[in-house]
Amino acid sequence: MTELLGNLSRDRVFYLLVAPFAALTILLGIWPILLSIQVSFTASATALRPNPTYVGFANYLAVLSDSIFLASLWRTLLYTVLSVIANLAFALGFAILLDSTLLKRGNLFFRLAIFLPVITPDVAGYVVWRWLYDRSFGALNAALELLGLPAFGGLSSVDTALLSILIAELWHHAGFYMIIFLANLSIRDRALEEAAQIDGATTWQRWRYVILPQLRPALVINTVYALIQFLKTFTVVVVMTKGGPNDQTNFVSYYAYQLFDQARYGEATAMATILFAIVIGLSLTAYRIGDREPGR
Amino acid sequence: MGILRIIACATFAAAVSTLPAKAQQLTVWHDLGDNGIKWFEALSAEFAKQKPGVTVRSQSFPTDQWFGRVISALNTDTAPDLIFNNYERVIRIQNQTNKVMDLKELTGKISDKAFLSADDMRVATFKGRQIIIPIQRVQMAFGLRKSWLEKNGGKFPDTWEEVKTLAAAFRDNDPDGNGKADTFGLALQAAKPRDLIHMLDLFMFGSGLRHTLIDPEGKITIDQPAHAQVLEEFLKTYSSYKFVSPDTINHSFAEMYQVIEGGRGGMFRVGDWNVRKWDGAQVLNGDFVSGPWPKFAADRPNAVVIGGMRGVAVPENSPNKALAQEFAAFMLSKAAQQASLENIGAGVRKDLDVSKLSPRSQYFAKAEHRLVAYDFPESIHAFYPELEAAFHRKLLSGIANPPADWKAFIAETAKEMRDLATKLKG
Incomplete structure (x- = not known):
């Protein structure tokens, strides 16, 4: 105890400086999450009153027996897997291209071009994508018509809506992941590659066994970040499809939001809590797997 | 010294006499945007003629935010003096707070209200309480x-x-x-x-x-022939x-x-x-x-x-409840309704000057066509939003x-809605 007090006293300046940020984190970060979890245990009709009626796990049971929620959860997971793979593969491929000697001329232009969508306000970007996909005046179908190709169903077809928003999100996010990969590529130990080359390793072997292991930090951080990002997919749905057509893009975040609109606060926050648990669980798992030392 | 004291007292008395009576401010929360703010400014100026020193300040929120702000304010006793919105939205506020005042007695005291029809009063009432004074037919x-x-x-x-x-x-x-x-x-x-x-x-x-x-008795209507x-x-x-x-x-x-x-x-x-x-x-x-x-x-x-009725409601915990009720009643006066027509394009009175409006606005203002009001099922069936979402x-x-046979699709839909309504009622 005396030792603890001694440490506190010794580090008092540190704790003093950290205190405001810790308080802000608790107030603006943790407190709303706890409140939301609390609401998930209340009856919706009384959820926002000073003395709500607590209903135990009734909202969770209702949500888990709701076939629309289960379908939207499955859809969210599928979309997340597809998006994480597509975004990381595209970003890694583009980063490798920019890091190579193939794109020496215009390198800065391409870096800017791929990163600009990241800093473009997402709503504005998705509105433009919605127009591009529009079946009556969109540029995409106009181009396909010029080429004599069949029309693309875009956002209004149940077969293509998911793919359409995946492409729009790829455009918006891939630049961010690419920058992380590019930063990691620029600090790798090139001497190892030279040594491997001298030892007779092929280009593929150099990539597989020398460069890729060095990209592990970028892969881990990008995977975790992308998992969080796509599990929570919301804005693109609000702007482009509103969950349609026929629920094909109705992800958990948007479905919970729809329930808020029907004043079903208890079930909506139960859904949000389930999603929160999945995000935390998957992110920590991905981080643990990525953080393991090779060979262990 | 005595003369100086007299001059000082006289100066103080003169200064006090030029001060206005105690200023009072009413606050209204709505979602009507810039047109609504202009309308309430006009109302404020008009109301001040009856109540010198009283100003009305309006704040407009996007509809989603309006819900959240109003519900939390009413529940935490930080309510505005008045709220203004569509009837069905005020129902939701009442459901979540139970703090929207019954305005039946106040409306009973208003003498100039013959222009309000039985339909108007029906869409102002929820579970026996008159939760709004109808101000604008939509x-x-x-x-x-x-x-x-x-x-x-x-x-x-x-x-x-x-x-x-x-x-x-x-x-x-x-x-x-x-x-x-x-x-x-x-x-x-x-x-x-x-x-x-x-x-x-x-x-x-x-x-x-x-x-x-669904009808008021809870019967699903979609497969009735018409x-x-x-x-x-x-x-x-x-x-x-x-x-x-x-x-x-x-x-x-x-x-x-x-x-x-x-x-x-x-x-x-x-x-x-x-x-x-x-x-x-x-x-x-x-x-x-x-x-x-x-x-x-x-x-x-x-x-x-x-398709709706916009109206003014008074929270039970309004900071200036008596004055808020006076203002709510004032919103039915001819001057207030004229301002409503000119700024929002709607009102409930039929004796307003429409000559300055375009022929297209006059079409609504004169209301010479047959009018039919919504039935507002959410005011009768608490489960309606959930049923509507499933529908x-x-x-x-x-x-x-698209199915090959729409009639079969409608019959199937009706059955599903009946099953769901029964489940939700239970």
């Missing part, structure tokens, strides 16, 4: 592009068959003359439950029917008839307005609040004409729909994958 008419109509005979369509003929012409005959096939018969919306069911409501009520999905006829034609409008933009399945209000204001839709909903904007040179420049919704049966009269989901599945 009228919604059937509108057409005037120049397109003139190219196609010029007769305003009266029946659904005439609407279908015109819709095909607007889609196929290049009514805007730009040489492109980029126009549609109708501009509708479908993405959210309220979007699609609201559109269906207009066709149902406008054609003389009383309930879209209702089923309207529903089938409505669903075909989105699918096999190809009268709307192919992306309509994802369209909400914003996208529907883009089709209308972008000059691509020939027939559409016209709300009384739309007219002022659409009269503008940069928008439709007055190139539209309004009328009642089409008839689906010769023996059922058609009408313009009262919407089912209709969207039909629009996305």
Whole structure:
């Protein structure tokens, strides 16, 4: 105890400086999450009153027996897997291209071009994508018509809506992941590659066994970040499809939001809590797997 | 010294006498945007003539935020003096707070209110409490592009068959003359439950029917022959008839307005609040004409729909409750209603000066057409929003994958809705 007090006293300046940020984190970060979890245990009709009626796990049971929620959860997971793979593969491929000697001329232009969508306000970007996909005046179908190709169903077809928003999100996010990969590529130990080359390793072997292991930090951080990002997919749905057509893009975040609109606060926050648990669980798992030392 | 004291006292007394009576401020929260703020400024100036020193400050929030702010303020005793919004939204506030005042007694004391109909008072009352004083009827008419109509005979369509003929012409005959096939018969919306069911409501009520999905006794109405006829034609409008933009399945209000204001839709909903904007040179420049919704049966009269009632409510914990009630009553006065008509395009009185309004605004202000009001099922059935969401989901599945037999689809939908209503009631 005396030792603890001694440490506190010794580090008092540190704790003093950290205190405001810790308080802000608790107030603006943790407190709303706890409140939301609390609401998930209340009856919706009384959820926002000073003395709500607590209903135990009734909202969770209702949500888990709701076939629309289960379908939207499955859809969210599928979309997340597809998006994480597509975004990381595209970003890694583009980063490798920019890091190579193939794109020496215009390198800065391409870096800017791929990163600009990241800093473009997402709503504005998705509105433009919605127009591009529009079946009556969109540029995409106009181009396909010029080429004599069949029309693309875009956002209004149940077969293509998911793919359409995946492409729009790829455009918006891939630049961010690419920058992380590019930063990691620029600090790798090139001497190892030279040594491997001298030892007779092929280009593929150099990539597989020398460069890729060095990209592990970028892969881990990008995977975790992308998992969080796509599990929570919301804005693109609000702007482009509103969950349609026929629920094909109705992800958990948007479905919970729809329930808020029907004043079903208890079930909506139960859904949000389930999603929160999945995000935390998957992110920590991905981080643990990525953080393991090779060979262990 | 004595003279100095007298001068000082006289100066103080003079200064005090020039101060106004104790200033008081009322706060109103609404979601009407800039037009609403201007309207309340005008009301404030007018009310100050009766109540010197009293000012009214209004704050406008986006509708979603308005809900959250009002509910939390009423629940934490930090309420504004008054709230202003649509009846069904105030119902939700009352459901979540139980702190919206019953205005029956106050309304009883207002002598000049003969213009309020029984229908108006019905849509002001929820579970026996009068939760709003009706201030603005929300009228919604059937509108057409005037120049397109003139190219196609010029007769305003009266029946659904005439609407279908015109819709095909607007889609196929290049009514805007730009040489492109980029126009549609109708501009509708479908993405959210309220979007699609609201559109269906207009066709149902406008054609003389009383309930879209459920009646006050809790009976599902959609497969009754007259209702089923309207529903089938409505669903075909989105699918096999190809009268709307192919992306309509994802369209909400914003996208529907883009089709209308972008000059691509020939027939559409016209709300009384739309007219002022659409009269503008940069928008439709007055190139539209309004009328009642089409008839689906010769023996059922058609009408313009009262799709809502905006009104003022007083929270039980209003900081200036007595003055707030006085202001709420004042909002029915002729001066206040005239300001409402000029700023928002709607009111409830029929003795207002409409001469300064455009002919399109006058159509609503004079209210010379037959009016039919919504039934507001959410005020009777607490589970209605959930039922409506399920109905919407089912209709969207039909629009996305049109069935070969719509009649069977409607019968199946009716059965599903009955089962769900029974479950929700339990």
